Amino acid sequence: MLRLILLGPPGAGKGTQAARICQKYSIPHISTGDIFRKQIKEGTEFGKKAKEYMNRGELVPDDLVLEIAEARLTEEDCKHGFLLDGFPRTVNQAEQLDKFLNEKDLSIDKVLDIRVDKEELMTRLIGRRVCRNCGATYHVINMPSEKEGICDVCGGELYQRSDDTAATVENRIGVYNGLTVPLIEYYEKAGKVAHIDGSTGLDKVFGDIVIAIGDRE
Ligand code: AP5
Numbered sequence: 001m002l003r004l005i006l007l008g009p010p011g012a013g014k015g016t017q018a019a020r021i022c023q024k025y026s027i028p029h030i031s032t033g034d035i036f037r038k039q040i041k042e043g044t045e046f047g048k049k050a051k052e053y054m055n056r057g058e059l060v061p062d063d064l065v066l067e068i069a070e071a072r073l074t075e076e077d078c079k080h081g082f083l084l085d086g087f088p089r090t091v092n093q094a095e096q097l098d099k100f101l102n103e104k105d106l107s108i109d110k111v112l113d114i115r116v117d118k119e120e121l122m123t124r125l126i127g128r129r130v131c132r133n134c135g136a137t138y139h140v141i142n143m144p145s146e147k148e149g150i151c152d153v154c155g156g157e158l159y160q161r162s163d164d165t166a167a168t169v170e171n172r173i174g175v176y177n178g179l180t181v182p183l184i185e186y187y188e189k190a191g192k193v194a195h196i197d198g199s200t201g202l203d204k205v206f207g208d209i210v211i212a213i214g215d216r217e
């Protein structure tokens with residue numbers, strides 16, 4: 001049983017590390033950003049609302065996010081733990097999540113705070129490519145696919161996220177510093193935070209995360 005939260009600015013490598021963590025510990029990867037992008041693709045009412053905020057690099061309003069996140073956490077596969085990526089993102093979301101879990105006598109085990117400096121974040125996001133079909137993440141220089149524009153995993157087409165432009169990335173980093181960084185203190189008070197240097201290589205970051213999680217039965 002393992003309940004984790006990944007905190008970190010846009011481009012810190014949350015999605016990249018989440019894939020590895022979830023495979024190692026057999027827990028579902030819950031990314032609110034991925035859920036929202038799926039809804040946008042499907043053209044749902046929620047997707048239409050979320051798209052405006054996301055394309056500006058702003059946060060989707062808490063009430064909408066909480067409804068979707070709680071519905072996801074109620075699904076069967078979350079009974080044995082989960083990894084949250086990109087949620088919670090405001091102190092209000094964290095308080096509501098705690099309330100939701102407390103009512104079920106559950107709690108978060110660890111909050112992984114991945115840190116990377118701004119210049120590196122910009123480079124990572126501008127060069128990121130994502131598979132339209134399976135969501136696998138690449139980088140044109142750091143982590144290129146074998147064939148340009150084609151996913152190694154499923155052969156799908158790689159695309160650039162519409163919020164990965166210089167101006168929107170700048171805004172997203174500002175929003176993270178203003179609204180999400182206070183969560184580090186919130187969880188530090190509960191003694192749950194492990195700080196991870198996210199600027200090293202993929203394997204080193206993953207190794208540090210495994211050490212921070214510690215022994216699991
Ligand atoms: P979301 O999808 O969560 O985006 P984000 O937080 O901005 O983070 P990213 O997905 O951009 O970065 P990442 O940390 O996952 O990095 P990645 O692993 O891809 O949210 C998008 C939007 O949805 C928000 O702006 C908001 O509007 C809305 N939203 C979502 N959740 C919300 C919530 N709870 N409340 C309100 N609104 C919400 O890596 C990036 C690149 O770097 C890749 O190319 C990768 O290959 C490369 N890379 C990764 N690690 C390394 C490394 N160690 N060395 C070199 N390169 C690396």
Ligand code: MG
Pocket residue numbers: 014015016031033
């Ligand atoms: Mg991500």
Ligand code: ZN
Pocket residue numbers: 131132133134135136151152153154155156
């Ligand atoms: Zn793919």
